[in-house]
Amino acid sequence: MKKFLPFAILGVGILILVGAFFITRNKKEIPQEEETAPEIPFEMRPVASLTPTEDGHWLTMKIEKINIEAATVDYLILYSLPDGRSQGVPGTVKIQKGETIERKLLLGSESSGKFRYDEGVSQGTLSFKFRDDKGKLVGKLSTEFHLQSKVKELTSIDNQFKFTLDKTPTKDFFVTMQTFGAFETLPSMSKGPYGVFSSSLVKLSGVVDIEGEIYSWVDNKWTKLDAGKSSNLGIFASVNPQ
Structure with missing residues (x-):
């Protein structure tokens, strides 16, 4: 009986290994379910x-x-x-209707008061x-941004928008992006x-290039631009010509 004991132990070990293999394989084959949520209507989207x-x-x-x-x-x-390599800056913040949220986000990392900056981010x-208050997903949004410096043409990642500065900046940084929503439809x-x-503290004029009749959000209202000429950076949109 004793001479068969090692074989029995070996057989049990093989069964355990085979079982673990199939369990692991099945886990890998189960795709992670992506969170879904209803589309947020444009008028409900934040800026x-x-x-x-x-x-x-x-x-x-x-x-x-x-x-x-x-x-x-x-x-x-x-x-x-x-x-x-890809890097991420995550966070969660409580919100209320009508309020404004502001956060300063580091492109890099911080440890014990020392900062490491990621260079060359574009x-x-x-x-x-x-x-909601129970953690259920009620809506999601995503957009691309373009970080540029020392260039005259500021462009969106989707190539549907361009702001050509009148003068080429020598230092300031710029972000071009879609804003999700608008202050007024x-x-x-x-x-x-x-x-x-922009990081600039002064007005920077230029010409906006976007298909259609171009408008700029100025003084809490949409203002039509003549030939796309704008006295400053800001938020822009277009409508189909009549």
């Missing part, structure tokens, strides 16, 4: 912006005109480094997930809204 600092190491995220019924928002900035995505809007946000 989002990313404003870079003068060194390009920080982005000030601002969320305005919050109308969606939600208790919190999960935000995530994902960006690519020149060597191909583009990424900004994503929001809105949740522009009737028959066909493109946008696109926002251009």
Whole structure:
């Protein structure tokens, strides 16, 4: 009987290994279910912006005109480094209708008061997930952003929008992105809204290039631009010509 004991132990071990193999394989074959949520109507979408600092190491995220019924928002900035690596800046914040949220986000890392900055960042995505007080997803949004410096042409990642500065800047950083929503709906809007946000403290004029009749959000109203000429950066959209 004793001489068969090692074989019995070996057989049990093989069965355990085979079982573990199939369990592990089955786990890998189960796809992770992506969270789904109803689409947020345009008039209910917040206005989002990313404003870079003068060194390009920080982005000030601002969320305005919050109308969606939600208790919190999960935000995530994902960006690519020149060597191909991806980095993320996540966070969660409580929200209330009508308030403005502002967060200063580091493109890099911090440890014991020491900062490491990610150099060469040029583009990424900004994503929001809105949740109710029980944590259920009630809406989500995502857009791409383009971080540029020392260039005259400021462009969106989708190549549907361009702001050509009258003068080439020598230092300031710029972010071009879609803003999700608008402070006021522009009737028959066909493109946008696109926002251009800068570390500059002075006005920067230029020409907006976007298909259709171009409007700029100035002094709390939409103003039609003549030949796309704008006295400053800001938020822009277009409508199909009549």
